[in-house]
Amino acid sequence: MHAAQSVLVVGGTGRTGSRVVQQLLARGLEVRVVVRSSAKLAPELMNIPRLKVTEASLLALSAPELQRLVSGCDAVISCLGHVLGFKGIFGAPRDLVTCAVTRLCEAIEAQRPRTPIKFIVMSSVSVHRSNGLDARRSAFERAFLWVLCRLVPPARDNQRAAEFLLEQVGTRHPFVEWVVIRPDTLLEGDVTPYAVHAEIVDSLFSPGCTNMANVAHVMCELVTNASLWSQWKYQLPVVVNDQRSTPAIGP
Numbered sequence: 001m002h003a004a005q006s007v008l009v010v011g012g013t014g015r016t017g018s019r020v021v022q023q024l025l026a027r028g029l030e031v032r033v034v035v036r037s038s039a040k041l042a043p044e045l046m047n048i049p050r051l052k053v054t055e056a057s058l059l060a061l062s063a064p065e066l067q068r069l070v071s072g073c074d075a076v077i078s079c080l081g082h083v084l085g086f087k088g089i090f091g092a093p094r095d096l097v098t099c100a101v102t103r104l105c106e107a108i109e110a111q112r113p114r115t116p117i118k119f120i121v122m123s124s125v126s127v128h129r130s131n132g133l134d135a136r137r138s139a140f141e142r143a144f145l146w147v148l149c150r151l152v153p154p155a156r157d158n159q160r161a162a163e164f165l166l167e168q169v170g171t172r173h174p175f176v177e178w179v180v181i182r183p184d185t186l187l188e189g190d191v192t193p194y195a196v197h198a199e200i201v202d203s204l205f206s207p208g209c210t211n212m213a214n215v216a217h218v219m220c221e222l223v224t225n226a227s228l229w230s231q232w233k234y235q236l237p238v239v240v241n242d243q244r245s246t247p248a249i250g251p
Ligand SMILES: NC(=O)c1ccc[n+]([C@@H]2O[C@H](COP(=O)([O-])OP(=O)(O)OC[C@H]3O[C@@H](n4cnc5c(N)ncnc54)[C@H](OP(=O)(O)O)[C@@H]3O)[C@@H](O)[C@H]2O)c1
Pocket: 010, 011, 012, 013, 014, 015, 016, 017, 035, 036, 037, 040, 057, 058, 059, 079, 080, 081, 082, 083, 084, 092, 093, 096, 097, 122, 123, 124, 125, 154, 158, 183, 184, 185, 186
């Protein structure tokens, strides 16, 4: 019998991250979380032996501590996000996601795992792929995003984290494979049919919507479904609730 897959989740107390933790546990996987306060985790989860909780501020962990956390993991999922409010958006750490992604990749690299670790990062449709990709985005939208990245630290942070994976980790890394998930406006609600697109589908000024439960679902599918992983690795798929006649995934 194969051992259950083990997944490290950072940002697991967040609105999306908590759904990821619940769905991974419901699928029988072993889950490790690093949380600033375990009181923010749902109380019923605390009795599940397959959930291992480390209470710490992620960016304050040393390199050896991060290496211990990723050691033996099959996948790492980041649902980190800047806390809404002036301090969360403009205060430190402005590079939360980029710094966490970079340091976790370094920790994986230091472990030299026998098979590459899947790294899934929650991002946003505001993240733009350069070099002619995301061609459906208008010149005006690209100009708007350029300004947004300079004025709004979380937008810049998500963009830089994606660029780190695209440009520094790339597609030939021996130890890290990655997917950057780009949801549109986040909504509450259960898992519903949703679509996964290689490209932007909605304009920034007429946004689509994505249930957080659907973001969690696609992340869990990517961890557990090898063919879906092969299909999307090294890409920045856009995940939106299925309101059109596009191929849908879901319950
Ligand atoms: N809002 C939208 O409509 C939308 C749409 C698309 C994409 N996104 C992106 O999706 C991501 C997640 O969104 P969400 O709404 O699910 O996030 P969220 O509920 O705000 O959760 C953020 C998570 O990050 C953690 N965190 C924040 N600052 C931290 C720090 N300094 N050190 C360690 N952990 C820290 C929080 O921990 P604590 O619980 O300890 O605070 C929490 O677990 C964000 O990157 C956001 O840009 C958002």
